[in-house]
Amino acid sequence: MTAGHYTDLLWDAVLRGDEYSAVDVVVDALRDGLEPEAVLLEVIGAVQQRVGLEWAANRLSVAQEHAATAINERVISTLSLTSGRHGGERGRVTVACVDGEWHALPARLLAEVLRLRGFTVDYLGAQVPAAHLVTHLHRTGPDAVALSSSIATRLPTAHATITACQAAGVPVIVGGRAFGTDGRYARLLGADAWAPDARTAAETLADGLPDPAHPHAQPMDDLPHLSDQEYTLVTRSAPRLVATVLDRLPERVPAMAGYDDDQRRHTAEDVRHIVDFLSVALYTGDAELFEHFLGWTAEVLEARSVPVAVLRPVLDLLGDELRDFTRASELLRRATTFPALTGGAGTPVPAGAVTEGADSTTLHRTGRPA
Template sequence: MTAGQDTGRTATARYTDLLWDAVLRGDEYTAVDVVVDALRDGIEAEAVLLEVIGAVQRRVGREWAANRISVAQEHAATAINERVISTLSLTSGRHTGGRGRVTVACVDGEWHALPARLLAEVLRLRGFTVDYLGAQVPAAHLISHLHRTGPDAVALSSSIATRLPTAHATISACQAAGVPVIVGGGAFGPDGRYARLLGADAWAPDARSAADALAAGLPAPSHPHAQPMDDLPHLSDQEYTLVTRSTPRLVARVVERLAERVPAMSGYDDEQLRHTAEDVRHIVDFLAVSLYTGDAELFEQFLGWTTDVLAARSVPPAVIVPALDLLAEELRDFTRASELLRDASAARSGTPVPAGGPAPAGGTDSASLHETGRPA
């Protein structure tokens, strides 16, 4: 590393710390000043976006997961970062759009929009014309936009793995319209395995890689009229569809029977019961997406993350096991679902629930899993 590179990295780290302090205090004006000062200090706009703002946002997620900041602080930090990005966009000047047109959008139901926004700004800096559609874009509206604007590619973002079935349908719809799709975000796995599984034309682990791939050009969709079962033949057993359709009944039944296994629930108030139901709903949702993808590891990763998040909030990890066992009983006629649940329960058994019962899932002093529903 040269002295100049070392100095640049030190400056970037310093501005990252300054932005983190401002964001944590909820001080929007200081946050804006930090970014403007970083640009004046000679740090390139792309580096400010990804190595300062992006780094701070990743830290926000880690701090929430560790229960060191509240949901309100997380939301406030994200809102400030959004406004800081807008300031950077205005400050860094207008860029010609001669490198092609890209539509950047989040999968319907995905409201973690900041990664997509960062990509959109990087693409603008690199000379692309960008249509940034933001969070939760319904597939039908996205396709209408593609027909109207004729972009060269779609960049689709999702952080929540439970949106993978929706992402699959959206990818297929874009390809049927003749537009190749590059995907990114935590939902697609750290190695892009679910991007390949769902037939995306490309995957990128970060904004720079996505911009490089788009600059090189994506190939035309190779299977523009593929159906879900073309990519995922195991869906023919209908387990995913049936579990998804019965989710409200499953959640209600498990929560009702959970009180028999966890005596402390008799003292839960309405809010605690609501949080418990939401946490059970997340377990069912991740079970369903594991059935959709045919990947047991996805369910295991969610449960591992859930265990860590609950432990950070003083909820014993063993509280998950009774819910898994009850779901297995309810789904005993579903071969793949039952196997997933039995294996997950067995992996977590052996840690007894404390004599006084577990702490309420999503108790009154902390957020329950419904606030993010995903690994950070």
């Protein structure tokens, strides 16, 4: 049987929320001769990727997505126990997620692949604070750190973590969607290596990472544009920006006058999310990061039958508040010219449209490309 056959079986089990059938699929795949690494990446990994795509298309709820991820986590545990112990002759690697990063499954898949390939692995899981990670490095002395992040808003934290690990003398390989499909943010933030997938990461680590090139670098050594302080000032003023936009938004979206407390709370979360992505675009100096987020969000809104034009008033109001910030103003100006966001004049905006789709809230739950 091919990996695709078992992928379909696991997808059916996950969709039904049937943990026992999901475990049976993995056990059967191993019994029928499929390599454990292929089960991890071509079956479990493929199903998890489909979960994200189906959620984005509004064919899975948030609850279904979380349930599917939990089942896949337990299936990985079964596979790990079934495939047995493997030696640590290839070195020791610490695998962790950036602080604030809850999407741990990609890191877990990498950890299991590394174990299968003969590494000793310390898997630390989701959202590991940099200080605790460095303490662990001093205690265990690994050959490398593998750092994972899926959400671009965690890039400033990732940068600080990369720098802290390198200062401890441990090289860092990074991966995950946060670092870009081409690894551009890995290079920008001074990581020692980047890998687009678990197999490439394992091969890179097997070859060995060089000692950190700049073990005492500071953020502005990598990102000199931070000297204008726009990232710092926008980040510090984020609560005020959100409050001001919320106060003025009913002028642009009259239906907000009828919002209840929950709708206003969700709208505040939505606006904060936009400010966070604007901030990280200022940090990286990359306008495409903000534009990609808005374009992806527009697709998700459209899948939920929410008029994309609801984004424009928020961007305009942020532009008013940040008119004295050169880079932020340019980012917002470019964003408002996006064809996907211009919409049509007079496009009706239903009550709650900024935060609600056909059957779920949207923007504050769309901030992580799946």
